[in-house]
Amino acid sequence: MGFPDEHLIPLVDEGLGNSAYLVDLGDGRALAVDASRDLRALRAAVARRGLTVAYAADTHLHADFLSGAVQLGHDHGATVLASAAGGRAFAHRGLVDGDEVDLGGLTLRALATPGHTDEHLSFLLLDGGRELGVFTGGSLLVRSAARTDLLGADRTEELARAQFRSLHRLAALPDDTAVWPTHGAGSFCSAPQGAERTTTIGAEKRANPLLAAPDEGAFVRRLVAGLGTYPAYFDRLAEANRRGPAVVVGTPPLPELTAGRVRALVAEGGVVVDVRPAAEYAAGHIPGSVSIPLRGQFATWLGWLVPDTVPLAFVTADGQSVSELVWQAYKIGYERLAGRLAGGMPAWLADGGPQATTAFVAPDRAGGRAYTDVRQEAEFAGGHVPGAVHIELGDLAHRAADAPRGTLVACGHGERAMTAASLLERAGHTDLAVLAGGPADYAAAQGTRLVEGAEDSRA
Incomplete structure (x- = not known):
């Protein structure tokens, strides 16, 4: 018997692909886990239930968002729970492996699960001696585990080996233990696509390909092979979270x-x-x-x-x-x-300001130009237009010279392609067009078929 659904409130950020969690402790207090600095959804949930956030737990020094823990400490007087090894420069209760926090009827136990980051903790929620669920942050994810290259290429394999040990430690929990990860579909922390945001230990033992790896070496190869690129700002936020984000009063103005x-x-x-x-x-x-x-x-x-x-x-x-x-x-x-x-x-x-325009063309009017695909590598390999030049959007500012002149820029629907076109225009490209649609739409309109794989994929 797991934790009652009405007491666990997932707060999903679809854009970043992450989940925070609010746990109603049943006495007017709440535990928040991995809350981001954008606390609008959490505040709404707290207000609906008349709760005060007593604890704000962070599993790791997040790379993909600023933590909301400092703000919750300011607004609610929440005790911040985080790894003692994180070196955070603000008031918090530093935890090490095995430390327990009495939540008033429930217990939160810290489990050292390094891999995604050095100081990573998972938090096991206990009712007496019974394991209800575990907040796994960037350790065990739904059918995956989080990336291990955020601390540099020279640490990637070492941290992947640590991730292997952490996942197998978590897999030793009872099969019916709920798994509540932070990173999910849409996150650049290597979570696979899919609708599921939570899982159980038993489900992951049956279906997680990393847990199915026959040994540590195979696990490392499998995990590292799946690492794609990630946003540049990831490299800045761990230190910002270590220092602690500034407290914000209300919504900052935009004059x-x-x-x-x-x-x-x-x-x-x-x-x-x-x-x-x-x-x-x-x-x-x-x-x-x-x-x-x-x-x-x-x-x-x-x-x-x-x-x-x-x-x-x-x-x-x-x-x-x-x-x-x-x-x-x-x-x-x-x-x-x-x-x-x-x-x-x-x-x-x-006011007399100049204006530029960019052609935004339907698939049936898009022929006759070189085709530049700015999707991620995995998307491109899953099916692309024959002969397409592939430059990921995140690389484009540094590789603008590799894009053909007068090219048709394309992504999955058109939004990223328009961003790419704006970057190319800033770099001096002219006579660009953006595809209003995706590769399947283009292929159907042009009477061709998509091809799979990454060969001939780069300019």
Whole structure:
């Protein structure tokens, strides 16, 4: 018999592919596990139940989001629970392997599970001596385990071997023990695609290909072979979390900027980020602006493609949520938000500002150009247009010269391709077109078939 569902509230960030958890302890208090700095969903859940967050547990120094633990300590007086080995520079209760925390009827036991990071802890939730579930963070995931290359290529194999031992330690728990990972589908911490966010020890012993590896060497080869690229901002956030993110009161403001102020910011080295839908950007945009449509994946691509060291000005569409934009930026440590263009593109044009356009073409009108695919390696290998040039979007700013001139830029639907086109335009490319659709749409319209594999995949 597992933990009652009504007492465990998963809080899923679909964009980053992560889950935080809120545990209702039954006495008006709650435990939060791996909460991000964007606490809007957690605050709503707490308010609905009339809870106070008494404990905020972090499994590791997250690379893909800023922790909300410091904020919960400020707002609720929560005790922050984290690895003593993490060297955190703020008030917390440092835990080592085997330490237990009395939650008032339930117990939380720290399990050292290094691999994803050195200081990684899993947290086993106990009712007396019975294992209810384990918060596995970036250790055991649904059908996978988190990547081991975040501390550098020279540590990847060593940490993969540690991950092997950690997964087998967790696999020794009873089969009916619930597994509550932080990283899930959509995370660049190597979680596979799929709808399941939670699992059980027994299910993973039956179906996790890493646990099926016959020995440690095979496990390491299998894990490392599946590592793809990851966003550039991952390299910055572990240290930011060690120091502790600044406390934020309310939603940070996003001031309105005149067209003249936007021009001045660009002259001073700032970047204009256009968050409107791809079709609106294509129809007319500020030359040199970066297109990153405001959607679930906005934070990922902002953190991958735009520096956090320069002021950012935004172009928004009518009806887009300013608070959503701000919190997606803040949860990955982007705080130099200068503001947004007041009145949008009409105000820019009325002030005499120049405008650029980008062709956004349907699959049946997209032939006759070189085809540049900016999806991830695994996506490309799963099926691509014959003869396509492959450059991952995350690499494009450094490889713009490898893209054919006048190319058709494509991804899965069009959003990433529009971002790619904006980067190519900043690098001096002209006469670009973006595919409104994906490779299957293009192949059907052009009377060809997709091919699989990575051969001939790079420029």
